[in-house]
Amino acid sequence: MKIETKCLHEGYHPGNGEPIALPIYQSTTYVYDSTEHIGKLFDLTAEGHMYSRISNPTVGAVEDKIAALEGGVGALCTSSGQAASFISLLNIMKAGDHIISASTIYGGTINLLAVTLKRFGIECTFVDQEASEEEIQKHFRPNTKAVFGETIANPALTVLDIEKFANIAHKNNVPLIVDNTFATPVLCRPIEFGADIVIHSTSKYMDGHAVQLGGVIVDSGNFDWTNGKFPEFTEPDDSYHGIVYTEHFGKAAYIAKARVQLMRDIGAYPTAHAAFLLNLGLEALPVRIERHCRNAEKVAEYLSKSNKIESVNYPSLEGGKYSELCKKYLPLGCSGVVSFVIKGGRDTAVKFMDSLKLASNVVHVADIRTCVLHPASSTHRQLTDSQLAAAGITGGLIRFSVGLENADDIIEDIEQALANI
């Protein structure tokens, strides 16, 4: 099946006379005939739902759909994108470990890596993702356990050379984790280029309507956890009578461990209703994404001709730094997000934003409606000047998330706001 078909038909397969829409199983728990059966669930020797902190039939259908979209062996939904990032890393890291991350990533992930995980005893080195393999190799340590990057970075809009990053990670026997939020599996499937784990904030395009926060972790099933670097997969887990994840779950060891161990302990699982809403977003995702891309291309074109704009950043713009990588990784388009630097710096940027009438001034992105954000004074205000520079953000930078309105109306709004500064 092609991706459009998978978005509609994977995950939920109604039988004769059953509802065509995914049912919401609004239940915390599941009933069994015998204590023996429940005992087997706790020993992980029988399959089945036990408690909705770990799994739920509605959420499970959406997990299966997203795993199919990304080409993975399994997926785990989380209650937010941040929970997905956190659990995806904690699943393979402990105090004393180290991670290498691209520096141009989402501000919330920078906080997680540089501040919160540091308090857990996990260190992060941020690298310039344009650096050569040799340059990045120098940052590896014996305790490095993962490499991290974003397909299209929020908000810097850098494009990750996924194959290069996968090569470096695999040479060092560690997995590559890719945050594919902006691209979505419609535009790029990182597993096809060597990524081992793919994560998303589903709060963005996947949901698409600004109604439900969520995240997801997808396991490619390709990484060899028995290579000696990841004893937590090959040594007995005392909390399950000594099961060994790689023996018990084979190719799906990573995603199974994330669910039965970490989700059990942390409890950041989405509700059935949240998964139902996410599924609605996924059903029409390819149609929406295509229009987001076409509208954004028109807006980027317009902005690049305006003399009030210092620079426009849209990865596929001809002659731009990333136009070649886009042809390889994002041939269908590179999402609805455009960023630009307005001449005059921070104050002019704020005046421009306040002059917009159609575009909404919100702390959100990748919505069906056009929305706009000033990273330096909002999402990234916690970062120091040097962290801001490393994340590719200046005072005049505006992140413009092009929605599904008619492109002429969006451009007219920008035009009148530019006339006002």
Ligand SMILES: *Cc1c(COP(=O)(O)O)cnc(C)c1O
């Ligand atoms: C928004 C976002 C996150 C965090 O997701 P939440 O759902 O807001 O917790 C992580 N990564 C990227 C690229 C994002 O855009």
